[in-house]
Amino acid sequence: MLIFLAKRLGYLLFTMLVVSILVFLVMELDPGSVAQKVLGPYSNDEQRRLWMEANGYLEPLPIRYVEWLMSAMTGDFGMSTRFKVPVTEILLPRLANTAILGLGVLLVMVPLALVLGVLAGMKEGSTQDRTISVFSIATTSIPEFASGVFLVGIFVLWLKWLPGVSNMVGGFDIKQMILPVGALVMYGFGYITRMTRASMAEVMQTHYIRTAILKGVPRRQVIMRHALRNALIAPFTVIMLQINWLLSGVIVIEYLFAYKGFGSLLLEAALNQDIYVIEACAMVAVLVAVGTQTLADIGYMYLNPRIRFS
């Protein structure tokens, strides 16, 4: 168990290290272009040279990388060129907002997807199964921005129930959370549903379930007590991996609804070439993605006795 944990953590560190090299190379390979992005398009060569000299950009690439990595590890990603404040000062509140959004999505999506997946997988090939499967294919076919547009069309323009923007200008408002959460759930739940369905259908065909049915255990109890426990191991991993997808989805949905979160920050930074913010966002996104993946692996091992005891 300890060896497994150490391996997973070592792997996490390795991935982060490689990712940091990639991010650094893409963003800062050419010091001249960094100077231009920081000082703006109207700076002259002399200003750029002085800036590069003052900030250590005349050093060779490996030294610059190590220095960058050292300060990044202490949480110092530099100053945002657009907002003129340290990157962490902008990033942390944005991350908190996205965490709220992501938590909302998971709280709605996971129970919904598991229930639908179990209902579909219980009776493979039934009308119930076909209906749920086609429905989940249909919602997964609608890109996040389109489901956002459709939801706005229905709930904002037609029914006039909900606000169409989620910028939280007048403080946190739960009503403004409904549509962003809804749009992300609509796109995301289908995948978990189908995984749960496949896993459930497989478990329903095992010998111990057949035995339980044949010895006359009520159907309800067969499913609740015997099938679910085994059927939900595989979806657990999928749910953790959905966090990786969620980090992509929030870029689109936060932009659409003007929600002040991590995704919209990254997009704004990218469109304005706010270089240090982009770097920080990339590193945080990968850390969250790899971190949840590691947790998924550990959790999977913990949940599945066949792996735990081997």
Added chain:
Amino acid sequence: MAASTEALAPSTRRPSGALRVVRAIGLIRESPVGMIGVAIVIAWILAAIFAPLLAPFDPNATILPFQRPGAVDPATGKTFWLGTDKIGRDMLSRIIYGGRRVLIYGPIATACAYAVGIVTGLAAGYFRGWWDSILSRASDVILSFPVFVLYVIVISTFGRSGLNIVLAIVFASAPGIMRIVRGLTLDLRNRDYVAAAQTRGEHPLYIMFVEILPNARGPLIVDACLRLGYVTITIGTLGFLGLGLPPPDPDWGGMVNEMRALAIAFPHMVVYPCLAISSLVLGLNLLADGLREISIRD
């Protein structure tokens, strides 16, 4: 001896690859859901091919702004079936032409990703050893990026162009394809016919591409369909984020992005492009589902 094996060869050979693909597509008739998918996809392909005939207006011509669906152009007497956008371009024509872009770039990007994924996956699964370690590690690292974080960074840094979008999609999707091909290869490389080919002294390239790859086609075709749908979503979403193919040619995601500020007053400007992309992806996903259903049954 040599002459006799050559004479035997044609009669024992399985039907050619192209013929079998046609038969596989014919099988889709047995799945009603798959048939709906095929119909939607073919409708969009035809619309894209015959765009100049179907589109009532030039997609980039500015005619009359802010027309509601069904309004009539006073100059030509033609109807704007889906209205016009904020600078007066006909929505229907733009949506029909927009299909062309998606249906050109989507398959190109998917095919390139498959080419890279198949070559690396076959190499990793067949040779094992350090090839496998390096390729698997590299794909793990790439897959650890949330895809759109990757796209946003790469495309905003290197600029928005068709080539960069295709390259970014290949970079992000090839590792996933590689994993699938690698897994299939690990299974297939232990089959008797591979051992037979090895004993015959065939070149590894021949074994990988002639013996292993054709036998892995079932899961790959289903995956390719799903992936094509996903690439379509990606292209649309990039357009929506302002990182898609450069204007002025119509692009479904880009149309939504340009017009979204006006969505409250003129919903038709954003809803129709969204319906267009959703229906195309739905068609591809239903097709994939139908193919999978058939492949499981056989």
